[in-house]
Amino acid sequence: MTDATAFPSASDAGRAHLERLARRAADAAASAPARSSPYEGAGLDVHARIDAAVEDLEAELLGLGRALHADPEPGFEEHRAVARVADLLRAHGITARTGAHGLPTALRASAGSGDGPTVAVLAEYDALPGIGHGCGHHIICAAAVGAFLALVPVLERTGGTAVLLGTPAEENGTGKELLARAGAFDGVDAAVMIHPSSGPDLSDAPFLGLREVVVEYTGRAAHASAAPFMGRNALDAVVAAYQGVAALRQHILPDDRVHGVITEGGSRPNVVPERAAAHFYLRAATVESLAELSDRVQRIFEGAAAMTGTTVTTRWDDCPPCVPVRHNDVLAARFAQHLTGRGRTVLPGSAAPDSALGSTDLGNVSVRIPAIHPMLSVAPAGTALHTAEFAACAQGAEADRAVLDGAAALARTVADHLSDSDLRAAVEREFTEAGGALDVPKLLSTPTSP
Ligand SMILES: [Zn+2]
Ligand SMILES: [Zn+2]
Incomplete structure (x- = not known):
């Protein structure tokens, strides 16, 4: 009879594999050169004003994230989350449109001149039934609201328009595709967001x-x-x-x-x-x-x-x-530079542990307009998303830091895009060379009998 104990259990082998991936990511992080971007962007003064605004907003942003984490709602049912975001915006003199683009739990607010370039900051806030915020979308939301509010006072300097778009049902409804079909991204030049993770910080990451x-x-x-x-x-x-x-x-x-x-x-x-x-x-x-x-x-x-x-x-x-994500590297490098400036080590997606392959409806935005979806670490490497363990890690000091760092780096990146026409031209050039805007509803036909 074979001695079963001579073989490692599947979980032992799995854990060893995850540990190898974590070590590989740590080695890559230790030797990664800081990413930089050759563009001037919005300038030091605007960046400093954004950082100061995020600092002023700290208590409100972390409070918003905690409130969402403690009160998870599944996709298409995020009514209280949307109300909380609208309330916070109202406290800062901004009226948000809830139920925007035909989705009851979508939200849209904008600030700026209304002409010139427009960039949307995307906020997810849906949770997983039975697990709560096991994907950490409350962090996405708090960082996005922070980025938008930090942009408001500098838009006079940068010109252009900043939009905050609350995007429902990432987990169970491809909400961003529904929003896109309803025209939410018409007239928007680029879209940015962050997502929490358990690996190293990544300026871009592969999504299926x-x-x-x-x-x-x-x-x-x-x-x-x-x-x-x-x-x-x-x-x-x-x-x-x-x-x-x-x-x-x-x-x-x-x-x-x-x-x-x-x-x-x-x-x-x-x-x-x-x-x-x-x-x-x-x-x-x-x-x-x-x-x-x-x-x-x-x-x-x-x-x-x-x-x-x-x-x-x-x-x-x-x-x-959901379509695979097409990252805009010009914007991603800009974001990475700002995140590095806040003391974080940011790797390119090519250094991502290869088992961390999920999907996101941001893909559907990314083939319509230039977009980024960087990942910010809030949990030890190997902590799987969509678990109670990740939900537990998605609150606390690391999560708070991801909200504030994410908000500041997103806002700086948007300000750069709005102010720097060379940067915008490079973003557009890269997008066009990658295939330009795609007709997403026609990309995948229904398989039929031969
Ligand atoms: Zn998820
Ligand atoms: Zn997610």
């Missing part, structure tokens, strides 16, 4: 595209013992589909992901299940590979129907897909 599919099988019910030959088993079809996806995983690209749950599998052992269903997420590093992966998964679903004599229907994209 994401789409979802619901698959339903219909068979024929029958007495499972007396007349099973009269039945066609929908649960068998779902199981075959699930196993087919499991076999597929060995032969897909390293960054591709497929993961799902069986949502319906019959009701009683003595009745051949007539209906069964499953819900899958698919992810990939490019739109093209996501499309190819979708086609392969669709074929598996159809094959499972053929194997079991059932019929299949697939429903793709109930929630609009």
